[in-house]
Amino acid sequence: MNFKNSPAEKTTITRDTVEFEKGFGNIYEAIVAMSKRSNQISVDMKEELTQKLQEFASTTDNLEEIFENREQIEISKFYEKMPKPVAMAMDQLLRDELHVRKGEIEE
Numbered sequence: 001m002n003f004k005n006s007p008a009e010k011t012t013i014t015r016d017t018v019e020f021e022k023g024f025g026n027i028y029e030a031i032v033a034m035s036k037r038s039n040q041i042s043v044d045m046k047e048e049l050t051q052k053l054q055e056f057a058s059t060t061d062n063l064e065e066i067f068e069n070r071e072q073i074e075i076s077k078f079y080e081k082m083p084k085p086v087a088m089a090m091d092q093l094l095r096d097e098l099h100v101r102k103g104e105i106e107e
Contacts, residue, residue: 006082006083006088006091007091008083008084008087008088008090008091009083009087009091010081010082010083010087015090019094020034020090020093020094023093023096023098024100029100030093033093033098033100034086034089034090034093034098035089037089037092037093037098038085038086038088038089039085041085041088041089042085045079045082045085049075049076049079052075053072053075053076056069056071056072
């Protein structure tokens with residue numbers, strides 16, 4: 001997934017909860033769906049960040065490199081400025097890009 005071009009809000013905004021119920025009919029189901037999608041996005045982002053930071057990992061400990069690795073600092077700052085996974089999941093739900101499979105209920 002391309003997180004860099006996400007149109008999700010980077011700051012907190014007030015939302016109308018009725019908008020979340022449209023596709024689900026129940027606010028609680030919408031919250032569970034957003035929570036699960038948020039966890040998926042978070043794991044993907046963490047894996048991507050870890051891969052990028054592994055490129056700069058060194059086996060020798062040089063004191064100068066530990067304190068002044070500009071590339072790692074820039075990558076970390078970029079990821080800190082990105083929208084949070086919850087905001088991305090919320091945005092996907094509101095744009096009808098979040099699809100949920102409901103399991104059959106056994107009686």
